[in-house]
Amino acid sequence: xKIGFIGLGIMGRPMALNLLKGGHQVAVWxxxxxxxxxxxxxxxxxAASPAAVAKGQDLVISMVADAxxxxxxxxxxxxxxxxxxxxxxMSTIAPAAARAIHAELAAAGVDFIDAxxxxxxxxxxxxxxxxxxxxxxxxFARAKPAFAxxxxxxxxxxxxxxxxxxxxxxQIVTGMGVLAVAEAMAFASKNGVDRGxxxxxxxxxxxxxxxxENHGQRMLDRNFQPGxxxxxxxxxLNIVMQTAHELGLCLPGSAATAQMFNAMVGxxxxxxxxxxxxxxxxxxxxxx
Amino acid sequence: xKVGFIGLGAMGRPMALHLHAAGQELHVWARRPQTCAGLPAxxxxxxxxxxxxxxxxxxxxxxxxxxxxVALGENGLIHGMAPGSVLVDCxxxxxxxxxxxxxxxxxRGIAMLDAxxxxxxxxxxxxxxxxxxxxxxxxLERVRPLLETLGQRIVHVGPNxxxxxxxxxxxxxMVAAIEAVAEAMHLARAAGVDPAKVKQALxxxxxxxxxxxxxxxxxxxxxxAAGIEARLxxxxxxxxxxxxxxxxxxxxLTASVAQQLNALMALGFGKDDTSSLLRVLEAA
Numbered sequence: 001x002k003i004g005f006i007g008l009g010i011m012g013r014p015m016a017l018n019l020l021k022g023g024h025q026v027a028v029w030x031x032x033x034x035x036x037x038x039x040x041x042x043x044x045x046x047a048a049s050p051a052a053v054a055k056g057q058d059l060v061i062s063m064v065a066d067a068x069x070x071x072x073x074x075x076x077x078x079x080x081x082x083x084x085x086x087x088x089x090m091s092t093i094a095p096a097a098a099r100a101i102h103a104e105l106a107a108a109g110v111d112f113i114d115a116x117x118x119x120x121x122x123x124x125x126x127x128x129x130x131x132x133x134x135x136x137x138x139x140f141a142r143a144k145p146a147f148a149x150x151x152x153x154x155x156x157x158x159x160x161x162x163x164x165x166x167x168x169x170x171q172i173v174t175g176m177g178v179l180a181v182a183e184a185m186a187f188a189s190k191n192g193v194d195r196g197x198x199x200x201x202x203x204x205x206x207x208x209x210x211x212x213e214n215h216g217q218r219m220l221d222r223n224f225q226p227g228x229x230x231x232x233x234x235x236x237l238n239i240v241m242q243t244a245h246e247l248g249l250c251l252p253g254s255a256a257t258a259q260m261f262n263a264m265v266g267x268x269x270x271x272x273x274x275x276x277x278x279x280x281x282x283x284x285x286x287x288x
Numbered sequence: 289x290k291v292g293f294i295g296l297g298a299m300g301r302p303m304a305l306h307l308h309a310a311g312q313e314l315h316v317w318a319r320r321p322q323t324c325a326g327l328p329a330x331x332x333x334x335x336x337x338x339x340x341x342x343x344x345x346x347x348x349x350x351x352x353x354x355x356x357x358v359a360l361g362e363n364g365l366i367h368g369m370a371p372g373s374v375l376v377d378c379x380x381x382x383x384x385x386x387x388x389x390x391x392x393x394x395x396r397g398i399a400m401l402d403a404x405x406x407x408x409x410x411x412x413x414x415x416x417x418x419x420x421x422x423x424x425x426x427x428l429e430r431v432r433p434l435l436e437t438l439g440q441r442i443v444h445v446g447p448n449x450x451x452x453x454x455x456x457x458x459x460x461x462m463v464a465a466i467e468a469v470a471e472a473m474h475l476a477r478a479a480g481v482d483p484a485k486v487k488q489a490l491x492x493x494x495x496x497x498x499x500x501x502x503x504x505x506x507x508x509x510x511x512x513a514a515g516i517e518a519r520l521x522x523x524x525x526x527x528x529x530x531x532x533x534x535x536x537x538x539x540x541l542t543a544s545v546a547q548q549l550n551a552l553m554a555l556g557f558g559k560d561d562t563s564s565l566l567r568v569l570e571a572a
Contacts (some may be wrong), residue, residue, distance in 0.1 A: 238533060245526050245546070248553030255543040266536020 001025070003146055004053035004060040005044075006073050007091070008035040011117070012063035014124040015090070015150045017042055019061075021127075022149030029053045050076035051129035055274070059146055060087045066235070067093040074101050074112070083109030086142045090131075092116045092232075094239045095161040095168065098134065102160035111139040114160065117151065118174075120228050130151045132170070134162030168243060171236040175257045175274075177211040178233075182278040185219050186285060196220050215275050224272040224279070231270035234261035290315060291434065292342035294335060294358055295349040295379070296323050301346065302412045303378070303438050310437040315342050335359075339368030344431055345375050348405075351523070352381040353517070359389045371397030374431055380404045381519075382527050383449040383456070384534070390423065390448035398426045402448060404455035405439065408461075408516050411503075416440050420458070422451030438552040456531055459524040460542050463562060464497040466543045473507045484508045497533070506563040518565075519558035522549040 001024050005016040017038055019026050026044040029052070030036050036046050047053040054060050054077040062073050070089050077087050087110050089098070098114035104111040113135035123129040129151035133140055140156045147154045157166045184207075188198040199216045202208065215233040218227075237258040244251045260277055269276045281287075291312040304327065308314040314329035317338040324331045332338035335358050339345055340438040345365060349355050355377060359365050365375060375393060377386065377400065386402040393400045401423035411417040417439035421428050428435075428444050435442050445454045476486040487504045490496060505513065525546040532539040548568050555571055557564035 234533075241529065241543075241546075245522075245529075245552055248370060248373045248550050248558075250551035250554065252544055252547045255547045257544045259538045259540045261534060262533055263538035266538065 001059060002057045003027070004029070004047070004057040004077075005039075006030070006050050006053055006062040006077075007064040007069075008039060009063070009065075010121050010123045011090075013038060014121070015061075015063060015129075016044065018124075018127045019146060020044060022145075024146065024149070027053050027057065051080045053077070054080035054085060055080050056230055057082065057085065059143055060085060061146065062087075062089045062091065064089075064091050066091070067097040071097070071101055071104075074105060078105050078108035078110050085110045086113065086139045087111070088113045088115050088139055088143050089145070090115050090117055092167050092171075092239070093164060095164040095243060098164045098245045099161040102135070111136055111140050111142075112160065113143055114163040115143070115147070116163055118167065118170050119151070124150070126137075130170075131155070132157050132163045132166035134158055134160050134164065134166075160242055164239075168236070168240045171233065172251070172254050174211065175233055175237050176253050177209060177260065178215055178274050179257050179260055179277055180215050181209075181212050182219060182275065185216070185278060186281045186287060188228065188260060189287060190285060218273070219275050219278050224276045226271070227273035227275070229271055230261055230264045230274045230276055234258070234265050234270070235273040237261055289313065289344065289434070290342045290524035292316070292332075292338045292345035293329070294318070294338065294345065294347045296327070297348070298409045299319045299412045300346075300348040301327075302409075302415075303346070303417075306415050306437045306446050307346075307434060310434075312434070312443055332426075334363035334368075336363045336368035339365040339373070340370070342369070343373050344434060345373070346378060347375065348378040350520070352385040352527075354377050356385060358422070360392055366393060366396060366398065369393075371396045373398055374427055374474065375400045376403050376431055376435075377401070378403050378405050380455050380459070380524055380527070381452060383422075383452040383531060384453045386422065387449040392468070399424060400448065401427055401431065402451040403435070404451055406455065406458050411439070412513075418458075419443070420451045422446055422453070423448050453531070456524070456528045459521065460528055460539070462499060463521050463525065463549070464541055464545050465497060466503050466550055466562050467565050469500050469504045470507060470563070470569055473504065473566055474569040482501050490529070503561075503563045506561060507566045512557070512560045512564050512567065513563040514559060515563070517559050518549065518562040521544075521562050522553055522558065525549055544569060 003024050004027045006029050020042050027047050028036050028039045028044045029047045040046050050073040060077050070091050102112040113133055115133040115286040117129040117131050130153040131147050131151040133156045185195045188195040240254050241258050289312050291307050292315040294317050308328050315338050316324050316329040317332045317335050318324050370418040390400040401421050403419050403421045405417040405419050418441045419435050419439045421444050445451050473483040476483045551568045
């Protein structure tokens, strides 16, 4: 399949590389030209603009930072006049923003899918991302072979926006999950109990989770390298809280968690992994 | 003085009438012309036309987007107001939007104050509003005589946007206090104690406050007719949380109260008084 790829950051680069490995023809564009080089070295074709990436493709994929960026690149993609194109955005943006882009692109004859991912850089490199898609059946069927190169658990959740709703739900669970594990760690230590042993004991029981296992280990190692930067988790939780505000939805746990991440960004921990919320808890409880 | 007024709702109407009663020549514009019926004022076709006729223009409108539209949009005030004239925006909007509007108006030599108010409809009618102003101090002095016909406590908080920051702080404290009173009333009743007696006992002590007095009484009477429509506090909390996020400041209690306001909206109490936070607790 001929695939255009826009946005070659920490996530986008390995995802595009996996499409090449899967035997697809890939054209790329990135805001910074040097980001394109590793892809060109691996056999991709460089393009001069998002619109140029969209010309003659079966599929265009974007992986960029925020909703305005997605809207910008998708507007350019639509301007290429490639009617019948399927455009996939794999960034994390608000469901309402995804629905608006879907409607705008539909008017230009482009079928849009919101397909955010979970699994981080590790999952992107391994091609084992969880992909949660919203859009039409036909567009999903077209995009599926590309998804299969990048991810393992690929679910077509529903219509436009459904992928982003799912991702927001994912961020609720992971945000509170990281905070829960960090609080358990702080609780153990303040009680004079070895937090490593606590984690070990909990892994066999009902509190088992991937977050307890992986993030918990990194908390023990005090390895705060991202991973997933806490400012990005804060951004995603803001999408959750914004949506809750618009809908009239009471999310007390998410609200408390969002404020912890807000405090992380404000206190200079934004570039560290989201597990650095442990540091914040420790400093609030005199454990630093 | 020729004074314009836009936003003739529950707050704006009595404010406009006070200005007129103090001897100002009143000019008005409203999206729906029937809103202007019966006012002792010259009615204009657009904000720009109103702006061209006035030395000072007051606005008190619900949302940031609406204020921006009236001030800067097509046929907006900016296209009519003369250099040296003053826009006094009494709406509650985002501080960064207030700063942006002030910046654009300044390019045309038009001064602006963000001057949000506290005190509700009662305060507007009684001309006892608290007014928190952001902008140039000299501009505030020019319009102070007008503001004195609307309120009693007029404080220059700082430059443009500072008034809106103060109003955000006001909303944080007030609505959190309403939630605290609601929880106390709810606990009293659940524990088999008369909430009215509890309120009466507390009034003289350290927990005594205007919120306990007024909102507590509404809860005791189960009189949830607005006062201030709760949906406006819900809107304000969106602004407060966005401002906290921009500053990277954690606001744990505000975020928690915001969720109770979200529940209030979901339960259909948005057009009732914010004392309906008691009914949110009862629904759980």
